[in-house]
Amino acid sequence: METSDLSQHISRRFNEDLERVRAQVLNMGGFVEQQLAKAVTALVDGDSLLGETVARDDFQVNKMEVSIDEECSRILATRAPAASDLRLIVAIIKAITDLERMGDECEKIGYIASRLALEERPVDKYREVKHLGRVVQGMVHDSLDAFARMGRRCVWPGKIAWSMRNTRQSSVSRSRS
Amino acid sequence: MVAIGAVIGGLIGHLWWGIAGALAVELTRQFVNLHQFDHWLRNRNRRDPPDAGGLWGDLVSQVSRLHRRKQFHKQRILRLFRELRRSTASMPDGVVALNPLREIVWFNRKAGELLGLRRKTDFGLQIGSLVRVPEFARYLEKGDFSAGLRVHPRIGEAFCIEFQAVPYGEGQMFLLVRDVTRQAHLETMRKDFVANASHELRSPLTVIAGYLETLALDEDLPADLRPPLLEMRRQAERMTAIIADLLELSRLEATDEQVVGNPIDVAALLALLRKDATARDAGRHTIEMRVESPDGLVGDPGLIHSAFSNLLENAMKYTPAGGAITLRWWVDEQGGHFAVTDTGPGIPEEHLPRLTERFYRVDAGRARDAGGSGLGLAIVRHVLQRHGAQLKVESVEGRGSTFSCHFPPLRLVHEPVALADDTRYSA
Incomplete structure (x- = not known):
C-alpha cells in the first residue's frame, strides 16, 4: 500500500478521491484525539463545563463518520477499486466505525465527568485514570500516525509508545504502589 | 603516415598494400586513444587523464578543465547547502515548507521536534495528516494568515505551540512553528493575577463602602464632615464598579472559544x-x-x-x-x-x-x-x-x-x- 502506488492511477480523479477520504479519516481521527484528551482532562480536573462541551460535540464525530462512510460507498460503487485500493477502503470503513465508537465513549466520559465534578473528588485525584488516559491517547495517536505514514516503513514495532515516553516515571511507580 | 606507407609500399612493389597497412595502423591508434579516453571519462575521479598528443590531447585537457570547473561549483553549492542546513537546524523556531497541496517539502530539526515529524519518511505527506489538531486544519482552510494560531497539542498540558503560515510563490508556504509554552504560561499568570487581585480587593472594599454608608446616615455627624464623606462614598462606589468590570473582563479573557448560547x-x-x-x-x-x-x-x-x-x-x-x-x-x-x-x-x-x-x-x-x-x-x-x-x-x-x-x-x-x-x- 505505497502512497506512490496510489499516485500511479490512470484516473487522476480516483486518486484524488482516495486521498481526500484519507485526509477526512485523519481529520476525524484528530478530532477524536482531541475529544479524548478533553474528556479525560474534564474528568481528572473536575471541569464540568469541559465535560459538557465534549458530550455536546460528539455529534460532529458522528457526522464525519456518516460522510466518510458515504464517500467510501460511493467510491466502491462508482470506481470498483481492486487490490490495495479496495483494502484501503475496507480498512477505512472499519477504522471509522471504531473511531466513532471512541467518540461515543468520550461523550460518555464527558457526561460522567460533568456529573462527577459536582461530587467530592477522591483522595488519589484520579491518578490511575489520568495515566490510563495518557496511554490510550498515545495509542490512538500512534495508530493514526501509522495510518498517515502508511507504507513508509517507519512504524516502530516494539518501541515505547509516544505516551509512555512522555509519562513521568514517578507517576508510573506511584500508581503501582 | 599514409605517405610513409605509400613510400614503403612503392619500395617493395605493393603500393596499395602499403597504404592499406598504414591506414590500419592509424585506425588502430585512433581506436586505442578513443578507448583510453572513454575509460578515463568513466573513471575520471580516480584516474589521471591519458597522455595523448595532438587532437586527443586537446580534447582531454578541455574535458578535464570542464570537469574541474564543475567539481568546484558542485563543492561550493554543497558547502552552501550544508551551511544552510546547519544554520536552519540551529534556528530556535521550526520551519516547514509546504507545496500548494499542503504536502511537506522540507522541515528543519526544530519543526520535527515540535510536531513529531520524521526526516525522510515524512517528506511528501500532507501536513494535516500528521498535525491533526482540528484548529490547525481550520486555520489552513480559512486562508487568513494575518495572525498566528496558538494550540495546545496535548490537552491538559501546558505545552503550547504557535503556527504562523507565510505564503509565497504560487500557493507554496512556509509554516513557522514556535514553542510558546513560556509566553502562554506568563499570559495565564497575568490574567490570573488580575482576576485574583480584583477578587481580593473586593472584600475589603465592601467593608469600607458599608461603613461609609452607615456613617453617612449618622445624624450626629458634624456638618463639615458630610461633603468629604459623600465624596468618599462616591469614590468607593466607583472603585467597586471598576473591580466588577475588571473581573468581568478577566472572565471574558479566560477563553477564546466562541459562545454557543x-x-x-x-x-x-x-x-x-x-x-x-x-x-x-x-x-x-x-x-x-x-x-x-x-x-x-x-x-x-x-x-x-x-x-x-x-x-x-x-x-x-x-x-x-x-x-x-x-x-x-x-x-x-x-x-x-x-x-x-x-x-x-x-x-x-x-x-x-x-x-x-x-x-x-x-x-x-x-x-x-x-x-x-x-x-x-x-x-x-x-x-x-x-x-x-x-x-x-x-x-x-x-x-x-x-x-x-x-x-x-x-x-x-x-x-x-x-x-x-x-x-x-x-x-
Missing part, C-alpha cells in the same frame, strides 16, 4: 435596555428605538446584555443633556447589526483605533467626572469577539458618534423568539 429576542432586549436607561437618565436625553427586523440573535444573553448596555451607557455619559440617542437593530445579507448613535461631541479620529484599550481615555478629566471605569469598550470588544462579531466606530467631531456591532449571519435566528422572562438579562 441561546436564542435572544433582540427587540425585547432593546426595549428592556431603553426602559432601564430612561429610568436612570431622568429625561436628560431622548432615547429612540428602531427595531427593523424581528430576527433574534444566538448568544449568551448575559454577555450580549452587558455589551449593549455598555454602549448605551457610554452614549448617555458623553452626550450632553438634550441630546438624542438612537438604538437600531437591522438585518441584511451580511448578518445582524446593532448600532447606538448619539449626538454627542464625537471622538477625534486619532483616538478611534485605541478606543477599546483598557483604561484608554479620549479626555482624561471629563471621563472620570462621568464615572466610567474605562473598561466598558474593552468588555464590549471581548463579548463581540466571542460571538464572532465586530465592533465599528464612526464619529464626526461635533456631530456625534455611531458604535455598531456586526454579527455574522450564522448568529441569527429567523423567527421571533419567545422569551421566558426578563430576569435572564439582569446579569
Whole structure:
C-alpha cells in the first residue's frame, strides 16, 4: 500500500478521491484525539463545563463518520477499486466505525465527568485514570500516525509508545504502589 | 603516415598494400586513444587523464578543465547547502515548507521536534495528516494568515505551540512553528493575577463602602464632615464598579472559544435596555428605538446584555443633556447589526483605533467626572469577539458618534423568539 502506488492511477480523479477520504479519516481521527484528551482532562480536573462541551460535540464525530462512510460507498460503487485500493477502503470503513465508537465513549466520559465534578473528588485525584488516559491517547495517536505514514516503513514495532515516553516515571511507580 | 606507407609500399612493389597497412595502423591508434579516453571519462575521479598528443590531447585537457570547473561549483553549492542546513537546524523556531497541496517539502530539526515529524519518511505527506489538531486544519482552510494560531497539542498540558503560515510563490508556504509554552504560561499568570487581585480587593472594599454608608446616615455627624464623606462614598462606589468590570473582563479573557448560547429576542432586549436607561437618565436625553427586523440573535444573553448596555451607557455619559440617542437593530445579507448613535461631541479620529484599550481615555478629566471605569469598550470588544462579531466606530467631531456591532449571519435566528422572562438579562 505505497502512497506512490496510489499516485500511479490512470484516473487522476480516483486518486484524488482516495486521498481526500484519507485526509477526512485523519481529520476525524484528530478530532477524536482531541475529544479524548478533553474528556479525560474534564474528568481528572473536575471541569464540568469541559465535560459538557465534549458530550455536546460528539455529534460532529458522528457526522464525519456518516460522510466518510458515504464517500467510501460511493467510491466502491462508482470506481470498483481492486487490490490495495479496495483494502484501503475496507480498512477505512472499519477504522471509522471504531473511531466513532471512541467518540461515543468520550461523550460518555464527558457526561460522567460533568456529573462527577459536582461530587467530592477522591483522595488519589484520579491518578490511575489520568495515566490510563495518557496511554490510550498515545495509542490512538500512534495508530493514526501509522495510518498517515502508511507504507513508509517507519512504524516502530516494539518501541515505547509516544505516551509512555512522555509519562513521568514517578507517576508510573506511584500508581503501582 | 599514409605517405610513409605509400613510400614503403612503392619500395617493395605493393603500393596499395602499403597504404592499406598504414591506414590500419592509424585506425588502430585512433581506436586505442578513443578507448583510453572513454575509460578515463568513466573513471575520471580516480584516474589521471591519458597522455595523448595532438587532437586527443586537446580534447582531454578541455574535458578535464570542464570537469574541474564543475567539481568546484558542485563543492561550493554543497558547502552552501550544508551551511544552510546547519544554520536552519540551529534556528530556535521550526520551519516547514509546504507545496500548494499542503504536502511537506522540507522541515528543519526544530519543526520535527515540535510536531513529531520524521526526516525522510515524512517528506511528501500532507501536513494535516500528521498535525491533526482540528484548529490547525481550520486555520489552513480559512486562508487568513494575518495572525498566528496558538494550540495546545496535548490537552491538559501546558505545552503550547504557535503556527504562523507565510505564503509565497504560487500557493507554496512556509509554516513557522514556535514553542510558546513560556509566553502562554506568563499570559495565564497575568490574567490570573488580575482576576485574583480584583477578587481580593473586593472584600475589603465592601467593608469600607458599608461603613461609609452607615456613617453617612449618622445624624450626629458634624456638618463639615458630610461633603468629604459623600465624596468618599462616591469614590468607593466607583472603585467597586471598576473591580466588577475588571473581573468581568478577566472572565471574558479566560477563553477564546466562541459562545454557543441561546436564542435572544433582540427587540425585547432593546426595549428592556431603553426602559432601564430612561429610568436612570431622568429625561436628560431622548432615547429612540428602531427595531427593523424581528430576527433574534444566538448568544449568551448575559454577555450580549452587558455589551449593549455598555454602549448605551457610554452614549448617555458623553452626550450632553438634550441630546438624542438612537438604538437600531437591522438585518441584511451580511448578518445582524446593532448600532447606538448619539449626538454627542464625537471622538477625534486619532483616538478611534485605541478606543477599546483598557483604561484608554479620549479626555482624561471629563471621563472620570462621568464615572466610567474605562473598561466598558474593552468588555464590549471581548463579548463581540466571542460571538464572532465586530465592533465599528464612526464619529464626526461635533456631530456625534455611531458604535455598531456586526454579527455574522450564522448568529441569527429567523423567527421571533419567545422569551421566558426578563430576569435572564439582569446579569
